[in-house]
Amino acid sequence: MTAQIEVRGLTMAYGASVVQRDLSFTIERGQIFVIMGDSGCGKSTLMRHMIGLNAPAAGDVYYDGEAYWEQDGDRREALGHKFGVLYQSAALFSSMTIEENVSLPLIEHAGLSRSASRDVASLKLALVGLSGFEEHYPAEVSGGMRKRAGLARAMALDPDILFFDEPSAGLDPLSSRRLDDLIRELRDSAGTTIVLVTHELPSIFELGDDAVFLDAERKTMIARGEPNALKQSSDAKVRAFLNRDRL
Amino acid sequence: MSVSRGADAVLRVQLSGDWTLKQGLPAAEEIVGELASQDQPVSRLVVDGTDLESWGSGLLTYVHGLEARARDEGISVSLDGIPEGARRLLALASAVPAHVTPHREMDDDLSARVGAIALQLWTTFGEALDFIGDTALAFFAALRGRARFRGQDVMHAIEASGIGALGIVALINFLIGAVLAFVGAVQLQQFGATIYVADLVAIGMTRELAALMTGIVMAGRSGASFAAVLGTMTVNEEIDALQTMGLEPTEFLVLPRVLAASLMLPALVAYADLFGLAGGMFVGVSLLNLGARSFMGQLLSALAVRHVVIGLAKAAAFGVVVSMTGCFYGLRCGRSAAAVGEATTKAVVMGIVLVVVVDALATVLLHVVNL
Numbered sequence: 119m120t121a122q123i124e125v126r127g128l129t130m131a132y133g134a135s136v137v138q139r140d141l142s143f144t145i146e147r148g149q150i151f152v153i154m155g156d157s158g159c160g161k162s163t164l165m166r167h168m169i170g171l172n173a174p175a176a177g178d179v180y181y182d183g184e185a186y187w188e189q190d191g192d193r194r195e196a197l198g199h200k201f202g203v204l205y206q207s208a209a210l211f212s213s214m215t216i217e218e219n220v221s222l223p224l225i226e227h228a229g230l231s232r233s234a235s236r237d238v239a240s241l242k243l244a245l246v247g248l249s250g251f252e253e254h255y256p257a258e259v260s261g262g263m264r265k266r267a268g269l270a271r272a273m274a275l276d277p278d279i280l281f282f283d284e285p286s287a288g289l290d291p292l293s294s295r296r297l298d299d300l301i302r303e304l305r306d307s308a309g310t311t312i313v314l315v316t317h318e319l320p321s322i323f324e325l326g327d328d329a330v331f332l333d334a335e336r337k338t339m340i341a342r343g344e345p346n347a348l349k350q351s352s353d354a355k356v357r358a359f360l361n362r363d364r365l
Numbered sequence: 366m367s368v369s370r371g372a373d374a375v376l377r378v379q380l381s382g383d384w385t386l387k388q389g390l391p392a393a394e395e396i397v398g399e400l401a402s403q404d405q406p407v408s409r410l411v412v413d414g415t416d417l418e419s420w421g422s423g424l425l426t427y428v429h430g431l432e433a434r435a436r437d438e439g440i441s442v443s444l445d446g447i448p449e450g451a452r453r454l455l456a457l458a459s460a461v462p463a464h465v466t467p468h469r470e471m472d473d474d475l476s477a478r479v480g481a482i483a484l485q486l487w488t489t490f491g492e493a494l495d496f497i498g499d500t501a502l503a504f505f506a507a508l509r510g511r512a513r514f515r516g517q518d519v520m521h522a523i524e525a526s527g528i529g530a531l532g533i534v535a536l537i538n539f540l541i542g543a544v545l546a547f548v549g550a551v552q553l554q555q556f557g558a559t560i561y562v563a564d565l566v567a568i569g570m571t572r573e574l575a576a577l578m579t580g581i582v583m584a585g586r587s588g589a590s591f592a593a594v595l596g597t598m599t600v601n602e603e604i605d606a607l608q609t610m611g612l613e614p615t616e617f618l619v620l621p622r623v624l625a626a627s628l629m630l631p632a633l634v635a636y637a638d639l640f641g642l643a644g645g646m647f648v649g650v651s652l653l654n655l656g657a658r659s660f661m662g663q664l665l666s667a668l669a670v671r672h673v674v675i676g677l678a679k680a681a682a683f684g685v686v687v688s689m690t691g692c693f694y695g696l697r698c699g700r701s702a703a704a705v706g707e708a709t710t711k712a713v714v715m716g717i718v719l720v721v722v723v724d725a726l727a728t729v730l731l732h733v734v735n736l
Contacts, residue, residue, distance in 0.1 A: 205664055213702030224386070234390040234426075241426040244668055251466030276386060276421040300457075307453035 120183040121322055122147045122311055123168070123279065127177035131165050137163050138340050141177070143330050147278075150325045152345060154358065155332035161315045162206070163311055164332065165222070168313065169203055169281055170194055199227060201279040202272030206287055208264040210256040216243065216267045217252035224275045242270040246300060262293035273304070280329045282303065286318045298324050319362065331356050347365040368396060376400070376410040378431070381416035383422035393430055400438050417444030424451055429458050457619045468518025496693050499615040500623060507624075511615045524626030526587035526688075527633060531581075532585075537578050538570070538637040545569050550653050559653055563663035564635065566645030572672040577638040579722055580683035582715030583630055588691035591622050592712035595695025596705040619692040623685055628682030631677040638673065671736060679727055681718050690716040 121144035128141040137160040145151045153161050166172040168179050170186060179196050189197065195297040212220050220239035224230045230238065236252075243249055246266040256264055265285060272280055282301065286294035298321050304310050316322060322329065322345045329348065331341035333355060341348050341356040349360045358365045375677070380496075382388075400407055412428055428447070430560045444452055448526040469542055506512040519529050529725045549565040593616060598604050642664065649655045698708040 122427065129400060144564075147704060213703035227388045229384065230389065237390060237430060238386065238422050238426045240565070241422065241429050241458055244429065244461070244463075245425075247461035249458075253466065253702075259700075274422075294581060305448040305458055307457070309450060 119212070120180070121145060122182060123151075123181040123289070123313070124183075124286045125168070125177070126180060128167060128174050128179065129176040130160060130167055130172065131175040136175070136331055136337055139176075141330075141332075143339070143342055145182075145311060145313065145328070147311055148305060148309050149327045150314060152315065152322050152324060152326040152329035152347075153315045153332065154317055154329055154359075156317070156334050158335075159285075159332040159334035162330055164311070165203075165281055165283055165315045169186050169237050170198055171202060177226075199275055200277055201281060202275065202277035203281045204265065204268045204283065204285060206283045208256070209266030210264060210268055210271070215253050215255055216248065216259070216270075219256070219267065220271045220274050223271070228275055239270070239274070241273055243267070245273075246270045247296075256356060262289050262297070265289065265293075266298060269297075269300070275309065276308075279313060281313045281315070283315045284318075285314065285316065286321055294318070319360065322360075331359070339349070366391060368399065370399075371411075374406045375411060376409070377411045377413060379413045379416065380424070380427075381418070383419050384417060384427070385419055385421035386423050388423055388661060390423055390426060393427065393434070396431060397434050400434055400440060407438075407440055410440050410442045411445050412442065412449065412452070417446075417448065420448060420451050424439060425454055425458065426543040429455060432459065446683060488539050492697060493693060496615070496696070497689070499613075500619055501612065502694075503616040503620045504623075506616065507620060512620060513612055514617045518618075518621035519625050522587075522622045523629055525590065526583065526622075527629035528625055530582060530586055530633060531636070533615065534579050534582055534633050534637050535564040535640045537582060538575055538641040539644035539647075540661055541574050541578055542566055542570050542641035542646075543648045544644075545574065545641075546645040546648035547652070550648070560655060560659065560663050561630035562645070562649055562653065562655070563660050564667035566649070566671050567664045567667040569658070569677045570645065571638045571668065573676070573724070573728075575635050575641045576676045576679040576683060577720065579630065579634050579637045579719050580687060580720040580724075583626065583633075583683065584687045584690070584713055584720055587622075588687045588712045588716035589709050591688060591691030592698070592709045593696040593705060595692055596698035599696065599698045600700050600702070600705060605720065614696060619689070619696070622692055623688045626636055626688035627681050627684035630687075631680040634677055634680035636671075638676065675727075675731060675736065682723055682727070686719045686723055687716045691721060 123145040125144075129139040130137040146362055147270065151165055155161050164171065167174050173187060178187050180186065181200065183198070186194065186197060210216070211222070214222070217236060217239045220233040220234075220242050224235040225232065240249070240252060243252060246269050248263060248266055248270065249268070251259060252261065256267065259267070272304050285297050285301070289297065301312055301314070302325055305312050312325070314321070314325060326345040329343065329345045330339050331348065332338070333340045340353050341351050345360065348356055351357050351360070356365060357363065366381065369377045369379070371377055376396070378396060400410065410431065412431065414424070417424070428444070428451075432442050447455075459469070503512055504672070507514070546562050546566050549562045550559055553559050553561050553565075598618075607614055607617055646657070646660055646664065649660045650657050694708040694712040694715070698704050
């Protein structure tokens, strides 16, 4: 059986400067997969390559065995409906209410009527604990609530895969814990595959089934495996990172 | 989906088939009607999902909606054969009680709305006066060498608002000069006074139109750009960062732009004068057959220094007005992408309006003092 996501021989570059080279790993269905590494190592760039925002310099990303970057525009868009993305700053559209933000993909891609989309959006907002905030604008709610609203929008179309870019960045420990619980609950109940870009140790150990560690200096992945097991990694940097030691 | 009534006032809703979003959402009216029915009260609602083939948000939304209605009617709900995952998500959806937004009192009365707009205008007017005062203070501080801003910001603004506008200013003023000559000639020909087209172009362009047109171009280019830049800086908390560093936005951001615009606009207008006159001369010589030498002679005799100076002075005033309008709306921008757009629009519209108003005032004043 093919893995749900496979990154094969991926090299990422901005112009002539290589960010990461030769990345290869697989992500199984229903896994919570963590992409970690020090700041500037290209974690978010890797996510951008996986969700179709940046084209790879070499290699490809396979979804159920289908090479994403070999497809034409229409097929890529169809593949894109399989995943939802929660951006670091939530990226809610500031001129729309929270409910309208969640409804937008429901109307445009699922073809729901306005009233049906409103019902589904309310459900999604209830799932993330934001029932009653439908008519608020993003600027009127707190950062943690914006993140959760962004999550409601990311899962609007019942995606198979959810990508999270630094979900706990800027959140207090309680909100961050709550978001972690929510992420795991989504995986456990809906079977959604989760790809998590983060350097928050508590979230990494709490959630990660599998992980890849990118290094900014060597410009490639230097460890792969279950986060708790990586604490005893043979690589000094990975050990120091996960145990919060000094190098 | 089928609905059946069982013993003991139990309503059973049997769900089958695909319940994903692709199938759309069925209407819940029938069941809601049953739940609220007075003749045959329902005490318990059973949602049976034993025959479900696949499920997604469609199922969750539907069942969540039924649960909410049942709760309102005081009816207990039990889920039968609903897949484990869906059951957990439904529990999650009900975990946090709905936030009740305090109802916002909206007075929709006409007088209330007019009043609200008037108050808003009054506030804006007050803020504008504050802003003008702050900028003036910053300017005097700069004269004493006490204002904190970076010279390179002035140079950058000069480059962006001055040099970048050379092409469009030349084109627009050449065309306006040509149009002026053409329209004037049609009238003056009737009196055999076509040569006075040169006077019309000389005075019209240098005293009025070059400054006015260039001011309007400036409002569209630089006024918009200032508002968008300062607006985005507001959104990004850069303005807050400046203030906490002890740098006044009026000194650090507004002053360089106002200085640059008020220096550059007269220079641009001097340049625009040349193109305006050239446009008029082009029409005079090529279409009206006035002869280059006689046109030029007539033009130079009409071209009194005071007309040029008045045009340039107005240009400096327009520069101040346009750049301050742009900065004003940029600094009081809200904290969203839409607010930046709104600020930019207001800056351009208000910039153009103020340019024309200042021009009109200047014309009246100069008429009174016979200049």
